[in-house]
Amino acid sequence: MSRIGIYGGTFDPIHNGHIYLAVQAKEQLKLDEIWWIPSGNPPHKDDEISSRIMRYEMCRLALKEHEGFVLKDLEMMRSGQCYSYELMELIRALCPEDELFFIMGEDSLVLFDTWRKPERIAGCASLVAAIRKDSPGNGRIEEVARQVETNYNTHIFLLKTRDVPISSTDIRQRAAKGQAIDELVPEAVREYIISHELYRRHFEPDWKEIKSALREKLKPSRYTHTIGVMETAACLAMRYGMPVSKLRLAGLLHDCAKGYDNDKLLSLCKKYGINVSKAEKLSPHLLHSKVGEYLAKHKYGVKDKEVLRAIRYHTTGRPGMGLCEQIVFVADYIEPNRNRAKRLEEIRQVAFWDLDVCTLMILEDTIDYLKQQKQPMDEATVQTWEHYRKSVEQKQKEQYGIGQD
Numbered sequence: 001m002s003r004i005g006i007y008g009g010t011f012d013p014i015h016n017g018h019i020y021l022a023v024q025a026k027e028q029l030k031l032d033e034i035w036w037i038p039s040g041n042p043p044h045k046d047d048e049i050s051s052r053i054m055r056y057e058m059c060r061l062a063l064k065e066h067e068g069f070v071l072k073d074l075e076m077m078r079s080g081q082c083y084s085y086e087l088m089e090l091i092r093a094l095c096p097e098d099e100l101f102f103i104m105g106e107d108s109l110v111l112f113d114t115w116r117k118p119e120r121i122a123g124c125a126s127l128v129a130a131i132r133k134d135s136p137g138n139g140r141i142e143e144v145a146r147q148v149e150t151n152y153n154t155h156i157f158l159l160k161t162r163d164v165p166i167s168s169t170d171i172r173q174r175a176a177k178g179q180a181i182d183e184l185v186p187e188a189v190r191e192y193i194i195s196h197e198l199y200r201r202h203f204e205p206d207w208k209e210i211k212s213a214l215r216e217k218l219k220p221s222r223y224t225h226t227i228g229v230m231e232t233a234a235c236l237a238m239r240y241g242m243p244v245s246k247l248r249l250a251g252l253l254h255d256c257a258k259g260y261d262n263d264k265l266l267s268l269c270k271k272y273g274i275n276v277s278k279a280e281k282l283s284p285h286l287l288h289s290k291v292g293e294y295l296a297k298h299k300y301g302v303k304d305k306e307v308l309r310a311i312r313y314h315t316t317g318r319p320g321m322g323l324c325e326q327i328v329f330v331a332d333y334i335e336p337n338r339n340r341a342k343r344l345e346e347i348r349q350v351a352f353w354d355l356d357v358c359t360l361m362i363l364e365d366t367i368d369y370l371k372q373q374k375q376p377m378d379e380a381t382v383q384t385w386e387h388y389r390k391s392v393e394q395k396q397k398e399q400y401g402i403g404q405d
Contacts, residue, residue, distance in 0.1 A: 038073075172198075
């Protein structure tokens with residue numbers, strides 16, 4: 001028999017207050033595990049919430065370092081509204097011999113009578129409520145707890161906790177304004193919120209105007225390629241959980257400077273103060289990515305740093321690319337109008353399986369091609385290849401034991 005805490009919630013986003021409460025419950029009640037269960041479609045949330053997949057992923061990132069914290073997807077695939085009593089009856093059926101503890105905050109305890117079928121929740125598990133130490137309302141909460149115990153013939157464990165003034169609503173508001181949330185959520189969650197632009201009002205480009213300008217500047221074949229990259233990047237964005245509009249914009253503008261000849265690219269770099277590497281001096285066409293970054297920012301009004309980096313590094317790549325950069329790097333190589341690269345069909349398939357492996361394959365074939373053609377090679381390409389070679393090898397060791405004695 002195990003002692004299992006059940007901690008459900010919207011978790012939009014999960015924050016340090018949630019984790020503190022769970023740690024206290026685990027320690028004070030000597031629980032073997034705490035099951036974290038992000039809600040699918042919570043009935044009490046009238047305002048718009050983040051997708052269940054994004055909320056689940058933030059929980060995964062936040063909990064992976066905590067022993068005994070187990071993330072469950074019991075509500076992820078359910079359609080319709082999800083009620084706590086249904087969840088608890090499902091868990092009771094799954095764990096008939098275990099002791100279950102339903103964890104909630106003190107505010108939820110006060111409103112427990114208003115929940116859907118609270119008696120069925122109490123029939124499945126002991127109730128656990130956090131109360132803040134030295135709070136003026138402690139006496140009232142204890143009185144509420146005793147009344148709930150009487151009404152539902154259950155036992156309530158009251159956790160003694162310190163006040164942690166963190167709320168998901170406040171975090172969403174701060175993130176919407178671009179304010180710091182470093183002390184409020186785990187670092188991995190903060191990075192996820194920033195990279196996916198959660199809670200931010202998205203810059204919506206004038207797609208028609210940008211396409212018209214590019215159609216005028218680029219050769220027809222280059223424009224066709226550009227649209228192919230844009231749509232391929234959108235597909236990969238859906239596969240890897242990135243904002244589709246962000247990747248469409250990066251794909252659309254990745255070659256926005258391709259309409260300039262080599263002399264013009266060099267003169268623009270001089271004009272804009274853009275550094276030119278030794279390889280770029282020998283092959284100035286490579287500069288279209290750096291000039292493209294400048295044009296995206298100053299001509300097309302792009303402020304998103306991830307989009308700008310994706311444009312800058314889509315040709316050479318760079319060690320440790322972010323997901324947006326890596327998707328555009330791959331999309332540029334595999335878009336449907338490409339037809340000459342070695343292993344292209346295989347690389348297209350791998351792109352939707354593992355981006356790191358796909359990136360490594362692209363770099364291997366690119367380096368082989370440049371060597372065969374005796375063309376200059378940018379040092380950044382070599383550094384990027386070395387990074388992803390090591391990254392893939394390490395991943396294989398961790399997942400499959402490949403390369404270990």
